[in-house]
Amino acid sequence: MFVFALTILAGWSRPADARSYITDTEIELYIRELATPVFQSAGLSPSAIDLYFINDDTLNAFVAGGQNIFFHTGLLMATETPEQLLGVIAHETGHIAGGHLARSGEILRNASQNALLGIILGAGAALATGRGDAATAIIQGSQAAVQGSLLQYSRAQESSADQAGIRFLESNRESSRGMLEFLSTLSGQELLSGRSRSPYASTHPLTRDRIAFVEEQVKNSRYSDEKLPEDLQQKHRRMVAKLHGFIRSPARTFKAYPDTDTSVEARYARAVATYRLPDAEKAVSLVDDLLADYPDDPYFYELKGQIQFEDAKPAEAEVAYRKAHEALPDAPRIELELSRVLLALDTPEKDQEAQTHLEHVVQLIPNSTFAWRQLAIAYGRNGEHGMSALALAEEAFRAGQEHDAALQANRAKQKLKPHTEAWLRASDIEELSTPRDRERKKKN
DSSP states (O other): OOEEEEEOOTTOOSGGGOEEEEEOHHHHHHHHHHHHHHHHHTTOOGGGOEEEEEOOSSOOEEEOSSSEEEEEHHHHHHOOSHHHHHHHHHHHHHHHHTTHHHHHHHHHHHHHHHHHHHHHHHHHHHHHHOOHHHHHHHHHHHHHHHHHHHHHHHHHHHHHHHHHHHHHHHHTTOOSHHHHHHHHHHHGGGGOOGGGSOHHHHHSOOOHHHHHHHHHHHHHOTTTTOOOOHHHHHHHHHHHHHHHHHHSOHHHHHHHSOTTOOSHHHHHHHHHHHHTTTOHHHHHHHHHHHHHHOTTOHHHHHHHHHHHHHTTOHHHHHHHHHHHHHHOTTOHHHHHHHHHHHHHHOOHHHHHHHHHHHHHHHHHOTTOHHHHHHHHHHHHHTTOHHHHHHHHHHHHHHTTOHHHHHHHHHHHHHHSOTTSHHHHHHHHHHHHHHHHHHHHHHHO
16 A cells, blocks of 8 residues: 655654655565665665655655665656666665764764864954954854865765675676666756755765766676666556656646556556546556456555545455455555454454454564554454553554553553563563653653
8 A cells, every 4th residue: 555654763753853755565565676686785684774765756865874775756756767776776775884874973973073163263262362253264164174074075975885886786797877877867966056956966966086987887897788677677667657646646647647658557657646536436447457457466456455445445445455465465564454444344353353464564564653553453342452552552652652652551561461471561661661751751
C-alpha cells in the first residue's frame, strides 16, 4: 500500500524533526534490490542500512543519523534509468563507508569553536581599541575561515564518495555511466540560486575535477557500456510511474501517460491517477485489466485492495490483499494492510487471524506505531487485555510519548502474569520511560 505519513524518525524526539515520507513495498524492495550489491561491496550489512523516502519534489539524497539513506521523491522521479539511481546510491554508500558523517560532526564542532573564538577576539579588540570596525573585521574573518574550512572539507568528502562509489560499482562489474549522467544533470543546478537550485547541488558541491574524474573512469572502464538487467529497467519505470500517479495531480499524470501509451508502467500510472480522481469503480477495472495480463503480480493486487478498502468494501479488499500476501508472505506492510482489513470485517475468526498476522508484523517492523495500535485492537477484541495494554505501551514508547508508555506499561503489568516474557517487557518499558518522564517534570 502506498502511504503518506508524518513520522518522527527513530532517535529523533522533537516535532520539528517530523518528516513527511512515503512507505511502499514495491518501491522499497526495488531500491533495496538495486542497492544490496553496492552495500556488500562496501563491506556493509544490507540489513543494517535503512532507506527512507521523503515526499519532496526537489532533487536530493543524503546520509544522516548513522547508516540511513534518505531519498527525495523528486530525485527518484528525475532519474531516467536504474543506472542513474544506482550511481546516487553508490555515492551515498561511499559517504557511509568513509565515515563522513562522524567526521563532519567533528569538523562542525571545531568550526563552532573557531567561530566562537573569533567572536571573543572581536569583542576583545573592540574593548581594547574602542574601534567597532576592528571587531567586525576579526569576526568576519573568523566566519570566512570557518566557511572555507567546511566547504573545503565538503568537497573533499564528495570526491572521496565518488571514488568509493565507482570502486563499488567496478567490483560488481557495473557501469558508472549513470553516476556521470546524474552529475551532468546536476551541473546545470550549480548556476542556479535560491529556491530554483536543488538541495542536492547545494549539499553535494560539484567541481570540474569531480566530473572530470568520473568521465575518465567511464572512458577507461571495461564495464561502461554494461546495462542492468531488463527486469530492473522495468521496475525502475514502474517506480517512476507509480510515484507520478500518487504524487502528481491526475491531470498531469494523464498528460505524461496518455491512453496511446500501452506500456505496463503507463497503464499502472493511469490506474492510480483514476483512483485519485476519485473514480474507484473505473480504477478497479483498470487494475483488473492489468491483472488479466499479469495474474501473479502482487502489487496490482495490493493496489486493488487499497482502492476497495478505501471505497468501503473490506470483503472485496480482503480477497485482493490475500493474493498479494500469498505472493509476498514476508512483506510486512502488505501483511499489515491485510490485518487492517480483517479487523474491519470484525468477526471473532477475523480478529484472531489479524492478531496472528500482526504479531508477525511487529517482529519485522517493530518501530511501526500503527502496527502496534492495530495489534492492541486485536488483543482487546480477543480478550487479552494485558497484551493490549502492552501493545499500547510499545506504541507510545516508540512514538517518544514516555508518560503514556509508562502508564500503559504499568497497566499491562497489573493484568499480565508476573515474570512472564510479556510482563518483563512491560517492566522494561516502564523503567525506561519513567525516569525521562520525571526529568521532564523537574525541568518544567
